[in-house]
Amino acid sequence: MSGTQVYKVYIKAEANRVWEAITSPEWNARYGYRGPIEMDLRPGGAVVGRSNPGMLAMGAPEIGVDGEVVEVDPPNRLVQTFRMLMDPGIAAEGFTRLTYELKESKDGVTALTVTHELGDAPNMGRLMAGEFEEMGAGGGWAWVLSDLKSLLETGKALADQ
Amino acid sequence: MDDDDRVFKALADPTRRFLLDLLFARDGRTLTELESELEMTRFGVMKHLKVLEEANLVVTRRHGREKLHFLNAVPIRQIHDRWIDKYTSDHARALLDLKRHLEDDEP
Numbered sequence: 499m500s501g502t503q504v505y506k507v508y509i510k511a512e513a514n515r516v517w518e519a520i521t522s523p524e525w526n527a528r529y530g531y532r533g534p535i536e537m538d539l540r541p542g543g544a545v546v547g548r549s550n551p552g553m554l555a556m557g558a559p560e561i562g563v564d565g566e567v568v569e570v571d572p573p574n575r576l577v578q579t580f581r582m583l584m585d586p587g588i589a590a591e592g593f594t595r596l597t598y599e600l601k602e603s604k605d606g607v608t609a610l611t612v613t614h615e616l617g618d619a620p621n622m623g624r625l626m627a628g629e630f631e632e633m634g635a636g637g638g639w640a641w642v643l644s645d646l647k648s649l650l651e652t653g654k655a656l657a658d659q
Numbered sequence: 660m661d662d663d664d665r666v667f668k669a670l671a672d673p674t675r676r677f678l679l680d681l682l683f684a685r686d687g688r689t690l691t692e693l694e695s696e697l698e699m700t701r702f703g704v705m706k707h708l709k710v711l712e713e714a715n716l717v718v719t720r721r722h723g724r725e726k727l728h729f730l731n732a733v734p735i736r737q738i739h740d741r742w743i744d745k746y747t748s749d750h751a752r753a754l755l756d757l758k759r760h761l762e763d764d765e766p
Contacts, residue, residue, distance in 0.1 A: 502686070502687055502720075502729070503686065503729070504686075504687075504718045504720055504729035504731065505718070505731055505732070505733050506715055506718045506731050506733065507715075507733045508662070508715065611718065613720065627732075628732070628736075637736065639732075639733075640732035640733045640735070640736035641736055641740075643733050643736075644733060644736040644737045644740050645740075647737070648740070656740050
């Protein structure tokens with residue numbers, strides 16, 4: 499299981515809100531990479547992430563990420579394939595697999611675990627581990643999830659503060 | 660103890676930092692693999708891993724019969740994000756760019 503990254507964050511929010519923040523473009527454009535991602539939430543449904551105006555201005559393609567929904571069990575579990583199209587080298591590595599697991603405890607805190615099975619996608623792995631952050635490519639999963647937590651708990655993403 | 664206390668307490672021990680270094684170098688290892696890198700009983704390594712798990716710095720996953728340990732960078736990122744805002748990090752980036760620029764220009 500090398501070539502797999504696992505991230506976990508505890509968020510003071512109900513699982514339904516965390517689920518919505520992951521799956522709805524109104525929410526998922528407000529943290530992390532900030533491109534709206536539309537998901538057709540049924541097995542085989544399309545996942546389409548569009549570049550925001552800032553990304554387009556830097557020459558990003560209109561569709562920045564894509565994939566397919568594999569498994570949906572709201573608000574507990576979502577499995578999807580995931581490919582990044584921003585960079586030709588990473589795009590050529592093909593589809594990886596993401597599993598989101600949400601578990602709400604009695605005190606209204608949701609534990610969100612993201613498992614990213616990379617297979618043979620070393621550059622995607624480096625990107626999502628935050629290795630290219632200095633180049634302006636974002637801080638990967640730890641950055642995305644810290645931002646998501648901030649948005650749901652304070653109403654503001656980190657860049658808004 | 661709040662979440663930050665648990666993170667700092669977990670990081671305050673050299674063995675636990677070494678375990679995180681091992682997982683940073685190669686993620687998804689079993690207890691047996693981690694134990695082989697340390698001069699310590701299996702029980703001792705388990706205790707350290709438990710502290711790291713309670714601080715959310717290590718996350719475990721079942722893979723067949725094996726339990727694999729992964730480094731979770733999110734709590735460290737939260738500490739980073741709390742004290743280093745985007746302006747500071749932009750400044751830090753500008754300084755790095757400047758350093759690179761100056762070093763490249765050297766004859």
